[in-house]
Amino acid sequence: MLAVATALLAGAGVSFLALLVLALLRRAFEQYQARYVTASLRALSDMFLFLDARQLVVMNVAAMALLAAVGSWLGGALLGTTAAGLGFFAPAVGVRLYRRRRRARFDGQLTDALQQMSNALRAGLTFQQASEQVGREAPAPLGQEFGLYAKEVKLGISSDEALVAMVRRVGSEDLELVATSTNIARQLGGNLADMFETIAETIRERFRLEGKIRAVTSQGKLQGMIVATLPLWVGLFLDWYRPDLTQPMFEHAYGYVLVGAIVLLEAAGFVLIRRIVAIDV
Numbered sequence: 001m002l003a004v005a006t007a008l009l010a011g012a013g014v015s016f017l018a019l020l021v022l023a024l025l026r027r028a029f030e031q032y033q034a035r036y037v038t039a040s041l042r043a044l045s046d047m048f049l050f051l052d053a054r055q056l057v058v059m060n061v062a063a064m065a066l067l068a069a070v071g072s073w074l075g076g077a078l079l080g081t082t083a084a085g086l087g088f089f090a091p092a093v094g095v096r097l098y099r100r101r102r103r104a105r106f107d108g109q110l111t112d113a114l115q116q117m118s119n120a121l122r123a124g125l126t127f128q129q130a131s132e133q134v135g136r137e138a139p140a141p142l143g144q145e146f147g148l149y150a151k152e153v154k155l156g157i158s159s160d161e162a163l164v165a166m167v168r169r170v171g172s173e174d175l176e177l178v179a180t181s182t183n184i185a186r187q188l189g190g191n192l193a194d195m196f197e198t199i200a201e202t203i204r205e206r207f208r209l210e211g212k213i214r215a216v217t218s219q220g221k222l223q224g225m226i227v228a229t230l231p232l233w234v235g236l237f238l239d240w241y242r243p244d245l246t247q248p249m250f251e252h253a254y255g256y257v258l259v260g261a262i263v264l265l266e267a268a269g270f271v272l273i274r275r276i277v278a279i280d281v
Contacts, residue, residue: 070083109142114196114197116137148166159183181199213279224277231262
């Protein structure tokens with residue numbers, strides 16, 4: 001009788017824990033959908049990439065499974081679990097990198113677009129007509145953004161609000177300068193053609209200075225990468241050439257502490273070097 005009661009209590013406890021775990025997992029999944037999925041879908045739609053929530057979740061699970069399989073094949077269960085955790089953030093990192101690349105491409109096209117709008121204004125076109133012309137003729141992503149801006153204005157949104165919305169979607173500092181200058185010039189009066197030429201020349205000069213700075217600091221960046229990865233290559237070489245010297249380090253807890261300290265110090269040094277050679281214009 002006592003054994004039956006014990007079994008019943010154990011079963012009830014397991015059932016309660018299972019229900020609690022399921023409730024926690026359901027709540028975590030709801031928060032994941034509310035925060036991560038919604039934010040990612042909004043960022044993708046701002047870049048004219050339209051996906052539904054199910055596709056994004058499938059991509060996230062596929063990235064986790066792929067990295068977990070590769071990590072397990074390379075380093076066992078521990079590396080597989082770590083890789084799966086990194087795979088959870090892989091789609092978000094991919095969206096961020098694509099957004100940064102798209103913004104850089106937009107900034108590179110903006111100077112030619114400003115020059116084209118300046119010429120169109122001097123030819124007698126209005127600002128709205130010049131924007132529509134750029135939206136038709138410019139390649140993506142600039143053509144997409146200016147085309148959407150022209151459509152929003154036609155639908156009744158004010159020009160100032162449409163420009164602010166475009167700045168929010170793109171996230172470009174150069175476009176923010178153009179939008180702010182344009183709104184002020186249209187409200188207070190000013191020569192938009194000359195203003196666009198001046199802004200385009202300023203952006204070109206900034207690009208020239210940034211290219212020069214990248215060329216000057218490239219040696220420091222390469223040195224930081226070599227110094228940060230040198231212990232890894234030395235450790236792999238010693239593990240291949242003299243495994244009897246490296247294997248004892250992984251047989252004791254102090255060895256793992258030492259490896260962790262090396263990784264943290266090398267990462268900190270790499271970050272510091274990158275910050276030193278990173279110069280904003």
